[in-house]
Amino acid sequence: MHLQRTMRRATYCAGIGLHSGAKVTLSLKPAPANSGIRFRRSDLGGLEIPANIHNLAGIQYATGLCCGQASVSTVEHLLAALVSLGVDNVVVELNHPEVPIMDGSASPFVYLINEAGVRTLPVPRRYLKVLRPVFLSGGNKRIALYPSDDFKLTYTISFDHPLLRHQARTLCITEETFAEEIAPARTFGFLKEVEMLRQNGLALGGSLENAVVLGETGVLNPHLRFEDEFVRHKMLDAIGDLGLIGYPVIGHVVAHRAGHALHTALAAKVLQEHDAWRIVETPEIVPTPGPLPVGVTRPAVVS
Ligand SMILES: [Zn+2]
Numbered sequence: 001m002h003l004q005r006t007m008r009r010a011t012y013c014a015g016i017g018l019h020s021g022a023k024v025t026l027s028l029k030p031a032p033a034n035s036g037i038r039f040r041r042s043d044l045g046g047l048e049i050p051a052n053i054h055n056l057a058g059i060q061y062a063t064g065l066c067c068g069q070a071s072v073s074t075v076e077h078l079l080a081a082l083v084s085l086g087v088d089n090v091v092v093e094l095n096h097p098e099v100p101i102m103d104g105s106a107s108p109f110v111y112l113i114n115e116a117g118v119r120t121l122p123v124p125r126r127y128l129k130v131l132r133p134v135f136l137s138g139g140n141k142r143i144a145l146y147p148s149d150d151f152k153l154t155y156t157i158s159f160d161h162p163l164l165r166h167q168a169r170t171l172c173i174t175e176e177t178f179a180e181e182i183a184p185a186r187t188f189g190f191l192k193e194v195e196m197l198r199q200n201g202l203a204l205g206g207s208l209e210n211a212v213v214l215g216e217t218g219v220l221n222p223h224l225r226f227e228d229e230f231v232r233h234k235m236l237d238a239i240g241d242l243g244l245i246g247y248p249v250i251g252h253v254v255a256h257r258a259g260h261a262l263h264t265a266l267a268a269k270v271l272q273e274h275d276a277w278r279i280v281e282t283p284e285i286v287p288t289p290g291p292l293p294v295g296v297t298r299p300a301v302v303s
Helices: 076-084 107-116 175-182 191-199 229-245 260-272
Strands: 003-007 011-016 023-030 037-041 047-050 056-058 064-067 070-073 090-094 118-124 127-130 134-138 141-146 151-157 167-172 188-190 212-214 249-256 277-280
Touching: 003 023, 011 107, 023 107, 037 070, 047 064, 047 070, 056 070, 076 107, 076 175, 076 229, 107 175, 134 260, 141 260, 151 229, 167 175, 167 229, 175 229, 188 191, 188 229, 191 212, 229 249, 229 260, 249 260
Parallel strands: 037 090, 127 249, 151 249, 188 212
Antiparallel strands: 003 118, 011 023, 023 090, 037 047, 056 064, 064 070, 127 277, 134 141, 141 249, 151 167
16 A cells, blocks of 8 residues: 655746746645645635646647636646656645746656655555556547556657657656656657747747757757657656546556547546546556466466
């Protein structure tokens, strides 16, 4: 059995919103067991927005949440870091409707959480354990969640661009693999889309400091952090979006050409299909039987 966790102490960072370009201060504050991840708008008198799929409000270029008069957008990278580092309960206080983009990855949030530290609460953590597959598709995009003994992700992307025609990766997500293999992967966009985004009031804070920008034949940034940074960032987005399920998932997510729309639609569909999962307090790793010595037969299992 694992216990729920929260921040050991309050901590904060400051940055700019990718889409708004506005300056924003973000604090992570300890919260009691079973209170979950909650965004709090200090500029709106402390209105709160619980991070769950029922409050989903936007999926265009970033994931946004809304509750009553309060909204918050671009939540996915921070959520991915909180979920992957096992911070079950936290108040995320902001003085602006957009989470700061930092360097476009989740690494600054991993640093912030690790630097402040976490502490356990005397209440068991509850997991959503997948019992049967749940599928979703739309056009040439698809996503599925299968039973598994751990939280695992398989992602493939394919774009009409020489640098990312096809990238695929499978990873078992733990605190360590997330921090090392996924968190550093930055958000990316196409140069030809930037002008259109800006005309629509988006990407106003975007720069080579917080996004990988793809030109016709290559990237405009000095270097990539991983050769397949793009698919790793899609995995980061999926982990954050699926964080809106509200429980850590024990299951295998398999996604092909998905994005915020399919990630969040899967989160909603899973919660609607009650027979596809159950809530458990122990991840229940089922050991696979090892080989028996020669001449020994395994007893029949009677149920
Ligand atoms: Zn992203």
